[in-house]
Amino acid sequence: MPSAELLNEAQRLMTICNACRYCEGFCAVFPAMELRTKFDAEDTVYLANLCHNCRGCYYACQYAPPHEFGVNVPQTLSALRLDSYRDFAWPHVLAGLFRRNGLALGLISLASLGLIVALVLGWQDASVVFSSHTGPGAFYEVIPYRLMVVPALVLSGLIVLALGIGLARFWRAIGGRWRELADLPALARGGWDALRLTYLGGGGHGCNYPDAGFSQRRRWLHHLTFYGFGLDLLATSTAAVYHHVFAWQAPYPYTSLPVVLGTVGGLGLLVGPAGLLWLKWRSDPRPAAESVWGMDVGFLVLLFLTSLSGLVLLAARETAAMGSLLVIHLGFVAGLFVTFPYGKFVHAVYRYAALVRYAQERNRNSTS
Ligand code: SF4
Ligand code: SF4
Incomplete structure (x- = not known):
């Protein structure tokens, strides 16, 4: 506690x-x-x-x-x-990562990048990484598909487990019962409030951020970040369907669904975090808790770099820089995903659960 x-x-x-x-x-x-x-x-x-x-x-x-x-x-x-x-946090031994979270995020991202560089150079001849590859399967000539996908799947499983245990602990701690997690109207109401960011709307005027004036900027920038992230996840899922169902290998044409979704999402994930960082930089420090600064900034910077490296990779995928850019992008993606359960990302999970709880309380109160 x-x-x-x-x-x-x-x-x-x-x-x-x-x-x-x-x-x-x-x-x-x-x-x-x-x-x-x-x-x-x-x-x-x-x-x-x-x-x-x-x-x-x-x-x-x-x-x-x-x-x-x-x-x-x-x-x-x-x-x-x-x-x-x-x-x-689960496992609890990693809870200390929240203490100097910005530093932890930076070091973990660098370590992820270093590990991927070591793995790729241990697997491949350096000349393969630094030469140009084009056409279907070009990415996998640099990093074999299985080397890319198997660690990502294992990591995703661990992240879902860690976030799920964190959510279960939070739900119990706020007095929730297991069967209440199947309360569909409350899940839908909480989802609606989360997707709209109802409580950053200030009842219509917007929130008081970065200063005492009312503004919707933070809400819109958060939407760009959230929906940009969602579109990027959708792009990755679509690419998986292309690969496994239709046996079409990446890189896909610029007008294909995975690339269009990924590009639009990537732009959202570039503008959103950059704008939020700018607002945070200008924000009034008096209502802020100093201890959360590093966590917020570290997460936004990591989101921005992940998106930027993905878009640069897209633009330069037909050049000899593709191999290096792919390694850098995957390094940032790995750093971002590894730190999901130990950084700002968890606010999405706990706040949604709190909104569901609030919907249940409101419903109980209105019917009693
Ligand atoms: S409690 Fe939080 S969400 Fe509510 S008005 Fe205050 S700062 Fe805003
Ligand atoms: S004490 Fe201040 S923050 Fe609390 S309800 Fe009154 S005006 Fe709002």
Whole structure:
């Protein structure tokens, strides 16, 4: 569980907010808070993961610093979220990666890149990597298909396992029961709120980011990132169907479905993270928790580099640089995937679960 100091501070704030209730229309956190009269560890962890860090309640609050009450809800809930990520990490021995997460992400990505370079150069003659290859199967002349796919499948299985165990721990910790995970209306409602980023909308004005002004920029940039990532996953799945069902080997034509999906997704994944980094750079540090800075920045940089290396590979795939660019791109992809359960990516899993829980609570409350 998060540190006693952080839990006490969250409980103090929730008690003040529950009496004040000025912010109840801002997001899901305040209505969920109002269903409670006291706040134990499980409530505060749930509310922390329900918070989208829109910062609306900080700028609206008459008790925010320098007031003696020092109410700073986004800062405390951000720090609490990070602590909860550590607590639910599996295997727990890797939870320490959340401590200096930006550094950990950088080192793991470099190690992944180094490992792929060593594997490829151990497998192939260097002249194969540095010469040009064109036509169907060109990528696999540099890195054999099985060497590319088998480790990726094993890694994907481990990532799904780690995220699944983390999700199960989170669900139990916030008081969820297993059968409630099959609550289809709540799953759909939570999915709708997650896909729309309802609670970054500020009820229509947008969130207060990077400063006190209202703006939809963060929401749209997050959409570009999320849907860009989704399109890239779809492109990879389509390419797998081409390979295994139709026996068509990559690289595919520029107008083919996997390349079009991958290019559009890659552009989203370039503009979204770059814009979010720019907003973060300009953002007011007062409602932020210092401890989450490295995690947020490290994840965005890694997403950006993964996308950039993929697009450069696409543009230069018919040149002698293709082999080196393929190795670099796969290095970033491996670094990104290995760190999924130990970085910012987990917020997607826990926040969705918190939104599902909120949908269930709201439903129970409206029928009681
Ligand atoms: S953040 Fe401030 S204004 Fe909003 S409910 Fe809490 S105490 Fe009231
Ligand atoms: S920062 Fe935004 S989402 Fe989080 S509690 Fe405040 S108003 Fe709600």
